Amino acid sequence: MNDRAIRSVLVLGGGITGLSAAAAFARALPQVAVTLVETPADPGALTDRLPGSQPAIQRFHRLIGLEEAELIASGAATWRIGTRFRNWSASGADWIHFTGECGPQIGTIGFHHLWARAARSGDAPPWHAYAAAGVMAGADRFVLPADDPASPLASYDYALRIVPERYRALLKLHCERLGVVAVQGALGNAEIDATGAVAAIALADGRRLSGDLYLDCAGPAAPLLSRLASDVESMGGWLPACRVAILPGIGEPGAADEIERVASGWRWNAPGAGSGEVAGPGDDLPGSVAVTPSRQRAPWRRNVVAIGDAAATLDPLGWAGLTLAHRSIELALELLPDRDFHAVELANYNCRAAAVVLALRDFAALFYHCPDAPDGPFWRGAASLEIPPTLSATLEQFRRRGYLVPADEDCIGESSWIAALTGLGELPEHTDPLAAAIPAEPAAAAMARWAQGLGAIPPRLPSYRDYLAETLRRL
């Protein structure tokens, strides 16, 4: 073993972000002592309180060795196959956001080119009607993806809708199983050594704790990282500042979440897990917290790395917070330096972590530039926001010809981008010349067959509610 290897890790923050980080480090580095300092929860740490995730959460659960069956059985999570957006498109029509494959594969052509051509020339069904996930979400039916790759039910993704308190409790149990030592207390002073690194932290009751590496998972204030330095870039020029209220979920779990644009802002319901409301910064929303979009330019300094909300405050749209937290944890493990914390290694982490944040920022910003917003100060404010240059290039290329600009560290993925762009009402103006080589008539016939085939699926599937009940009985 390397004599400069990390021997101990102190994780600050007892919410979902901190527990996730502690579990991941404990599992990947069994020879390292991981201590979790459960500081009092910051209500502004939205990632610890929101119900949403992206399908990449499954990869994270594999990383920490948490079985999906246990999550479902304990009521900590349910499946989510899509999100229904209401009053949030250029046409005003509802649409369903999903990830995963869509449409028949015709040659090597991206199906969205063929769909766009059909949509321009008439009344093609919406994009989600060509995806198994979209159809199942629309019909509120569900089965887990099939193992048989030939089945149309093999190629869709699903995410987990987490029930924050129960999910937190399960992560806590999992951390114990992995040997994480938990300590309760509030952060007091931090001792900084001569090199500018954290030597130890004191808790408010005087206890002193130290480690080789500190993970600041304690919310947007980044209470530990900010003791070293804080170089915060505002993202308020791209994303609206807002107030967010988190409320109990409405109704029983179903295949899709709902998000609706309203005059004061927008509302979501993750049935069975949580609901909430987003409004302008000046709105008096009971029980709400202020969200000021921003990011740390250097989330890793010396021996402190900020994870999740401590690294960046993003808009709740797209459930970016947990995605960012998971990706930051994976990257920190993949790029873990030794106790020298060499600048070139930290710079590599910071560069990649910044790219993750910027792609998530662009995805959220996309939604605020959808036309026909309700009239109200929140939406007038959103309309005055600038479009980030990278998103502007994405929009310009997509509007022109359906080309997607590749971005490093984009955790969103092409299928999710296309579902959002098409759902919001962006329609490429021209047919990509490669797709144009496919005659419209056979393409239309293939599309019709595909849609018909998908349409026949839901009646054969159990309702979401029955499938969940049956699964819970079996577990």
Next chain:
Amino acid sequence: MTAAALAKLLPHACTVELVESEEIGIVGVGEATLPHLRAFVQTLGLDEAEFMRETHATFKLGIEFRDFGRIGDAYLHPFGDFGRPIHGVPFHHHWLKMRGHSLDAPIFDYSPCNVMAAANRFARPDTDPRSLLSTFSYAYQFDATRFAPYLRRYAEALGVRRTEGRVVSVERDGASGDVAALLLHDERRIEGDLFVDCSGFRSLLLGDAMGAEWEDWSRWLPCDRAVAVPCESPPGPIEPYTRATATRAGWRWRIPLTHRVGNGHVYSSAHIGDDEAAGALLAGLEGKALADPRILRFRAGRRRQSWVGNVIGIGLASGFLEPLESTSIYLAQMAIMRLIALFPVGGIADCDRAEFNRAVDYEYDRVRDFLVLHYHATARDDSPFWNDMRTMVVPDSLTAKIELFRRAGRIERYSHGLFLEPSWVAVYLGQGIVPERWDQRADAIEPGQLAGAMQGLSAQIATAVAAMPLHGAALPQ
């Protein structure tokens, strides 16, 4: 390549006219390719066996570098992976760790390509992703002077109109500055909406007409000449790999084809004279020379913009990186496929040019760093050339990459484009840059268990390769 791809993929979007001159001829040193060319061959719908027979092609599993890190060293940069990740941690970290536990087999023993190359054996990769033999790829070594006419016939069959003639001037639109027409030596006038400049170093349209500025990289890549000569194949098996042997002011290539061996000496004219360079090449031939040595002149760098107005430079007209890693045809192919993805619809938009130029620059800059590494990561101090290379100030981007690897074996990750992790690992380790430590996650596995798994892996590769046909027998008959 451009005309063939446009004619095949965009038959309804454009008509293609190919203007070329027999007088000028094909440079044709690009005989070694990267695995990406297979995708191009497949895209065009060429029959691999026919294509290989037509171009006297052989299979290529990688490039062997001799005398680069120090005289007497040799390693093969494989077109494939080293081992497989264990618990999500790349194999080379486990290998680095086990060096401290007296398991000292070279990492190259865990790469199917390297073991196949050493045994002169070849089989196509397994299509089952679970198989260890799915983790490699292959390319071709071929006769470029036969590839171009082969593609020309292919393109003409698809309706490309070929005009034989020499371009003497370019007519530009007064208002837009775009190229309106080419004027040929016999006063013919060729009009077009879009002009693709594949005129090589002369860069007739992009450089001369449109004035795209040249960014010179010769301070990092000073080799500016090559002398090339084919020779008869020596008796014995045909190697499924290209060899690059460092010389005192550059390096020599050796590319075995079915009917001959291609040879060349790439060198820095500031460090060695033409006659001496040619003499060194001829002295090293393994068979009778089949032609007189031919000298080629070039310089490393790229145009700051590859798409200006309605002119797109592809290949040498847009940039040049010496053939050390066989990237020239790849870079042309990459630009062609990007042009097709961004082919103008309803006129050319600024965003098309911007995205094309961004994508091309991204590739050139990264390939440049990889090439510079081969010269800089050396202990050689036997000539002024190598002293200059060893002590030069390399691009900051490369300094950071080397330091990152030297610390703990990490490779800067590219989401797309060249080169991927195994390539960097091969050159770093092959040229003596050995990390001080490894990914700490590798310490989670008990050394005895890991040693068993690694020995099992190399034995599995050795057994599989022993059952493969010899390269010569695997070639299309």
